[in-house]
Amino acid sequence: MQVTETLNEGLKRGYAITVTAAELEAKVNEKLAEAQPEIEMKGFRKGKVPMPLLKKQFGARLLGEAMQETIDGAMNKHFEESGQRPAMQPEVKMTNDDWKEGDDVHVEMSYEALPEIPEVDLKSVSLEKLVVKAQDADIDEALGNLASTAKEFETKDGAAENGDQVVMDFVGKIDGTPFDGGAAEDYPLELGSNSFIPGFEDQLVGVKAGEEKAVTVSFPEEYQAPHLAGKEAVFDCTIKEVKAAKAAEINDELAKKFGADDLSALKAQIGERLEAEYTGAARAVLKRGLLDALDKIVTFELPPSLVDAEAGQIAHQLWHEENAHVHGHDHPEIEPTDEHKKLAERRVRLGLLLAEIGRKAEVQVSDAEFTQAVMNQARQYRGQERQFFEFVQQNPQMQQQIRAPLFEDKVVDYIFELATIADKEASKDDLQKAVEALDEE
Structure with missing residues (x-):
């Protein structure tokens, strides 16, 4: 096998690799010899099929494998001996397109080598690390946010406002026909939570218990249910209760709700x-x-x-x-x-x-x-x-x-x-x- 350098500019490298026909034949014979003990063929006992017959039967297929393994071996040997490492997968192509069995194989390999990276005195690197302690005000703010997640709702008189909870029955319709998943009873919806279709909650601001309200909205174009995406729907809502939010008291009982003593x-x-x-x-x-x-x-x-x-x-x-x-x-x-x-x-x-x-x-x-x-x-x-x-x-x-x-x-x-x-x-x-x-x- 012959490897000749054809390009050496900056990090670009190129090599011409020649694999002789004799090398390929030796590789095929080696592979046949390895496989011979396990091969069975009509008229011969297992492991006793003559080599010429094996070569006629399997030689063409093994030739391709031998060619690939030989070229891969040449590349690996080159990288081991040169110490170079390719930045990306090398480009390898066969240059004698008219190759036929019995010819040498000519291959071009090109790649960009990884550069020599200089040593760095890491002990000379000076850095500054920010150290932040949790202040009482930060803890109180986080505690308040935590308490807001444990809030309760109490029935109130009057119109619903953002932050209130509306308990309702509703039926959604498209072109006057109810659709699957568009109805619920006694559903608690916190106005301003943005948990419903955009525009839905805004139209419920101002409703009172006992009222009926038709809410018209359009499903987003990218809605998860394709059959609803982009379509206009009308939800007939019956308001049963309006509840005001009551913040949870910050005390030992709240702490116990979150697993603390x-x-x-x-x-x-x-x-x-x-x-x-x-x-x-x-x-x-x-x-x-x-x-x-x-x-x-x-x-x-x-x-x-x-x-x-x-x-x-x-x-x-x-x-x-x-x-x-x-x-x-x-x-x-x-x-x-x-x-x-x-x-x-x-x-x-x-x-x-x-x-x-x-x-x-x-x-x-x-x-x-x-x-x-x-x-x-x-x-x-x-x-x-x-x-x-x-x-x-x-x-x-x-x-x-x-x-x-x-x-x-x-x-x-x-x-x-x-x-x-x-x-x-x-x-x-x-x-x-x-x-x-x-x-x-």
């Missing part, structure tokens, strides 16, 4: 939860600070294919965010801007750097960590958890999508252990501003 214990739990949230947000800010620092001190040549792919993905994602009504990919081609390419360069550079740091530090995502991450994502598909697990199990690309952020976070934690990090006391508002700034990337 008393109000003091509930406040302590809220404080711990708030500080856990602050810690998570502060870590996100700290991570951005780390990435900004690394981006300033590290530079190296980037594989154009990776940058182009990332820029295309960024442009595509942002386009869909701006055109949320388009759910598929049947849209004009989206051309990345210079801003997209600049952001892509940063992401590729930092991604390659973190990957190299993690590789050298032998950072690994354990099976237990991966399984836990899959379980966390599966919870988003209630009732379909098993199907999600099977999908992940059968989809290597999905597995990589789950592993990648886990690996990145472990590398970041590794760097945090080496970097110099100074704590800085901050307020909740300071932290909130820092978190909002993260979206300005």
